[in-house]
Amino acid sequence: MKLKGKLPFLIIAMLAWIVIISSCANIGMPAGGPRDSVPPVLLETSPEYRALNFNKDAIRFTFNEYLQTDKISEELVISPPLEKRPIIKTKSKTLIIEFNEDLKDSVTYSLDFKNSIVDNNEKNPLENLRFSFSTGPEYDSLRVAGRVINAFNLEPNEEGSLLVLHSNLHDSAVFRVRPDYIAKTDEEGLFMIDNIASGTYKLFAINDMNNDLMYNEGAEEIAFLDTLVIPEAHFHAEADTMVSGVDSMLVMGHTHFSPEPFYMRYLMEDIFEQYVESTERESRNKFLFLFNESIADTFSVNLINHEAEDWQLFEYGTKKDSVLMWITDTMVSRYDSLYMQLAYTQLDSAGQPYIKNDTVLMHYADPKEEPEKKNRRRGREDEEEEPKPEPIPQFTWKTDIPSTMELNGMIRFVSPQPVDTFNTSMVRMYLTEDTLKTPLPVTVQEDASQYRSYSIRYDWEPITGYTLEIDSAASVNIYGITSKAYSKGFKTREEDYYGSLEFNFTNVTMPMVVQILKNNDDEEVLRQKTFAENGTVLFEYLAPEKYKVKVIYDANGNGKWDAGSFQDKIQPERVAYVQEVIKLRSNWSESHSWDLTPDPMFSKNIRDIEEEERKRKEALEKQQKEEEEQRNNSMLRPGSSGSGGFQRR
Structure with missing residues (x-):
């Protein structure tokens, strides 16, 4: 049979084969491809990395895919700093940095792109790309590294910090002179200034709010060192004793850069300028x-x-x-x-x-009375045959007495206006169940920390009802107005509700302040105590909550944290934290030992172990649920050989 006669049979066979294949295929929508998660790959640079005698007006980076340039102009740091911003553009898959000024002669330039180079589609970042070249015959390779944090809470600056390195050693250089080298911190506050020439420098960190590369006293934060910076590099040779079969031993090694990393802390200079x-x-x-x-x-x-x-x-x-x-x-x-x-x-x-x-x-103008209220008041006056006398004005005490009083709580009451006289004997407190109202021995004290404020401290009994009474006219303010009578009942909490924290401090060399903080970003101070020698400090009557704990190295002994002074070359007072969130339970006492030897790295890595365990369990449960869903879907999928599956034939 010729081919022409065979064509009908071939067509029928092909159609039958298509029907069979489509009948056995799984039912479902076609799945998309995997998401692109690969960052751009750098293929070529012009000039080459660490090139010497560079004399062009632009540098080029060729990648394997197209880029987005929005972040590059924001994050690129060029050191030594340029007077004019470079032009950043792309041509196909090539990134071009075009200089708007002549580069300095015989200087090594470094470009730190951070994570700003991202692909055009999924914005996958090429992390920490650095590039350098020299405009002279020598390549400078020294470096300075470290970390910058906030002195008060040991957190890095959210906006990043500018590091400036000055060869001009005069104290005023950071105010008036553009730096020799610059760098910026990452999200953890870490920095590295590289490609530095040999010399002696001063190092500063500033939060450069106006982008002038200089310190604006009183408007910007600054961190400084107490010593000069002399960067060096030394090669340490190491013989590889594992090499065999050769006459000479293979000599390897590494380069050690010094000085060691610097840990710097921000302060805000308190410049007196009254207005x-x-x-x-x-x-x-x-x-x-x-x-x-x-x-x-x-x-x-x-x-x-x-x-x-x-x-x-x-x-x-x-x-x-x-x-x-x-x-x-x-x-x-x-x-x-x-x-x-x-x-x-x-x-x-x-x-x-x-x-x-x-x-x-x-x-000042007196508030105008609304017409409706004014008419109603006049109507009531017309209906009354005899006007009632005006009530004698009296002021009302402002208090913050809760219905449930903490066992270490304090009663405070405040006058809305300055007090002229106050007969404290007209203030009485007694047990609520005492029908005879026998006064308890309490003392009213004027609160020095708040004007017009008075307080009562008492050794409260647990689960006990008390009543505070202040007689009418107990106080007279400076306008001759007397106070109203006041009465408030409350009950104390049970003692088993509370927990306590005890700290055993060692290596105490100066006055210290230990603070119990709320477990939040604001770190509100709930309680604090001072001490100046080794021993224990006890906090009682703490609510069953989570807490952070902080100490202040109170060098001047004034009972608070001081920010230091750049003018007077005084560093901020040190702080340190317990590196764990403390969860206190009711009727529970915890004891912690704390060595207060100063930490040169100012570490702060407070772990909430309970929260970490909760997230771990949630992640595990989510993973198990996803795996279970995948198994169920696999069993129900047409063509599956699992139990309960079905095939279409």
Whole structure:
């Protein structure tokens, strides 16, 4: 049979084969290919890496795929720094860095791309690409490395830090001179300045807010070293004793770079520059003045166009940078507008103090009564045959007494206005169940940390009800207004609710502050104690929660953390943390030993072991669930040989 006669049979056979194949195929949508997760591959550079005598105006990097350049212009760091930003562009799969200025002669340049080189499709980053070349016959290869963190909480700067290396050793260089070399930290605060020439340098870190590569005192943070930096490199030869069968031994080795990594801590220089931030007249007799610096003992206010004596009373905020002024003379407070002259200490350009005067207008208008309320009030007055006498004004104590009092809790009550007299004998506390109301021996103390505030501390009994009473007219404020009667009942918590933390400190060489912190990013201080020698410190009556613990190396013994001073070459006071979140349970006591030998690396890696275990279990359960779903899907898939599967024939 000729081919022409065989064609019908061949066509029928092919159709039958297609039907058989399609009948046995699995039913389902075609699956997509795997996601591209491979970063770009660098194929070629022009010039070559570590090239000498470079004299071109651009460098080129050829990759195996197309790139996105958005991040490159933001993250690329060129050292030594250029006066003008280079032009960054691509041509096909080649990245071009085009210089806008002549490069310095006989200088080694380094380009740190960080993770800015990403492919065009999936944005896979090529991590930590660095490139360098020399414009002269020699290649500089020295380096300086380290880490920069916040001195107060040992966290890296979120925006990154700029490292500047100066061969000019004058103290003013960081303010006025562009640096010789620069680098930027990564997300962990780590940095490396490489391709440095031999010499002696000063190293600084600044959060360069205005991108001028210089330190702006009082507006930017700075970290500095107490020593000069002299980078060196030494080759250490090592004989390979494993090599056999040759007459001479193979000599290998490594290059050791010095100095060792630096660990630097940011501080914000406290530059005294006094000015008024804001003023407000909150009521006819209450004024608020906010300053950017402490104003205590240097502040005065004089009236303009009015005569008065002993017409004011000042209250300063806890930081002494805010002042509440109360007008005690009603003849002055009745004026809607008051011109005042504020006088306070300022420093001149030579740093010498002088009295600065500011004139301000303080205005106040009484709130207008709504027409509807005004008409209703007049209607009620018309209906009454005899008007009722106005009630005698009294002020109300402000308190923060909870319904459940902690066993180490304190009662505080505050007057809304300055107090003239307070008869504390009219304050009584007794057991709620005591029908005779026998007074308990309590003492009312004026709180020095808060104006117009009074407190009561007491050795509370667990699960016991108490009642606090303050008689009417126990206090009289500066306007002759008496206090209202006050009564509040509360109950203390059971003792088994609390836990306690004990720390056994060793190698204590200076005054210290230990703080119990909330387990959050703000690290709010809940409790703190001071100590100055080896021994134990106990925190009792702690709620069953998670805590962080921090110590301050209080070098000046003032009971708080101090930021240091670049002007005075004083480093920030050290801090350290317990490297674990402490979970305290009810009716439980924990004891921790803590060696306070200073950590040169200022480590902070606080682990929440319970949270880590929870995430581990969740990940394991998720994996097991996914594997189970895959097994079930495989069994139900047509053509599967597993139990319960089916095939289409």
